[in-house]
Amino acid sequence: MNSTKRGRFAPTPSGDMHLGNAKIALLSWLQMRAANGVFLLRIEDIDHQRSRPEKSVQIIDDLCWLGLDWDEGPGAQEPHSPYFQSRRLELYAEALNRLEAEGLLYPCYCSRAELHSIAGAPHGLASEGAPYSGACRQLTKAERAERARKKTPSLRFALPEVPQDQLLRFQDGISGVQQFPPGRGGDFVVRRADGMYSYQLAVTVDDALMEITNVLRGDDLLDSTPRQIQLYRALGWGEQIPSFAHAPLLLGADGTRLAKRHGDLSIAGLRSAGVRPTALIGWLAYVSGLIDRFEPLMASDLIAEFTLEKIDKEPFIVTGQALSILYKN
Template identity: 50%
Template sequence: MEPLLRGRFAPSPSGRMHLGNVFTALLAWLSVRAAGGTLVLRMEDLDPDRCREEYAQVLAEDLRWLGLDWDEGYQMGGPHGPYRQSERTELYAARFRQLEQMGLVYPCFCTRAERLAASAPHRGDGQILYSGRCRSLSPQEREELSRTRRSAWRLAVPDERVSFIDGHLGYYEEDLCRACGDFIIRRSDGVYAYQLAVVTDDGAMEINQVVRGQDLLDSTPRQILLYRLLGLPQPVFYHVPLLLAEDGRRLSKRDMDLDMGALRARYSPEQLVGKLAFLAGLSPTGEPVRPAELAADFSWSKVPERDVIVQTSMFGE
């Protein structure tokens, strides 16, 4: 007997959700509801400079307005809480110590300027390939540097390729040494990095299906490596297309592209879900519809694999 499907929506409460966030939330919700599974809402509020409780509250209210409910998590509780990452630091510390005891982490004293100067550009999103310069420091050199700088901590990445089968996109493979190099798992200010936190949380919350945007596709091999090292079961991943403006720019909170404030002022929940269903290939016309009506006929085979251009006329005044 297969285990009950447990999926999650794990947004960062750093601003109002935009159309792309809602698109991903709808697909995550439909994938779980179509299979009769459990949906968890987790707030990924690790960054104290950007994330606020008021954003989390508005985010939850926007989801309810859309008809996207959840079974466990933020504002509801459950057996795997707390459901805010800012309250789960002790769990990340324990996993960090586990990796440390395995001899797999090391302190990195490089400043951002030094990392940029010594690294090659990584893809087109501003990521860089770390050179590994601090990996070979002697104990004496580390001691000397620690007197004047706080270190971040990196995972020593093995020289191997990591592959997996994405539930939507199929086979994906990455050479970690050439794609990202040793990556940070704890920042110099003590905040645990996304890669370690998300693996720890999905393992602890027994998440076995992860639906998220394709901008996180190249993070997945790093997370798979951590699942293996920490002895945690690996979920099935589904990476969904991104919504792009007509100029090819990715919709973002920073630019307030079609955020929920503007969308709620203009549309009813059913109208907005209908438009999202059209973009997702789940409705031929985009007519108003409730999420529950889409669940019965949901199939990943209908969802496009490539990024989707949002026509201005579709969400115009």
């Protein structure tokens, strides 16, 4: 069995890459470079309504400017081609067919209004919204036929019915031991009513087929991990479940995740303002906890001393004062 570690950075090209994306790109790159592993770039452009081809080009250019190269992906070796999700739809359809053959899917006819009606309940999985009640799982064949005449359904993955005290556990490389009730959040969508495959399905299929052993991403996706583990097992890839590490986000001064309302914090914007790549790498290393004081650095300067244990477990608040040092170096 190949013991080489394989990691990836998988951005969505719906907008410019910003500081938060760059932090995750740097940390995931360092994890693989420190382990003499293989680093992949995958473009998650499955949402054709939001994704923009020119943003994929900009992301690739920004990564090169930062000195973050990749061993597999666009412009590099492509043994697991294609590396754009929009070109991998047949693979997702195949996985969906396997789940359906196992009786693990069912149609869901709930409208947005019906789903919003349960939004007042405590969220089981923050990134996924309110827990799903399972209403459509109990429909009879006749009831499904009746509802199908009025609405095209989404498809939901039917979570295994196991005792709630049998917690799903995994060791997160940054956040430590995590445990979730197996049914937390309820059955989740794997294909939307408009035919688009869900993030949960696509990322699980891609990571499994690309033989990813280590996933480092933002902690806003921590609560997606149990769902992906369930899909790994259902698709027969239980022995391929990667090691996960979820890094804290960069937040705006108002305590919310970085967005356009916090100003132009895109890598392209910072480049245009004269920020040097060494200053940005040093700043990202500092706010991530990898170094104890700011200094301009190349990404390669951080490889030798990199460990997951160094990564700060608390989010960093991005203020104008915190950013000012970028423009002086």
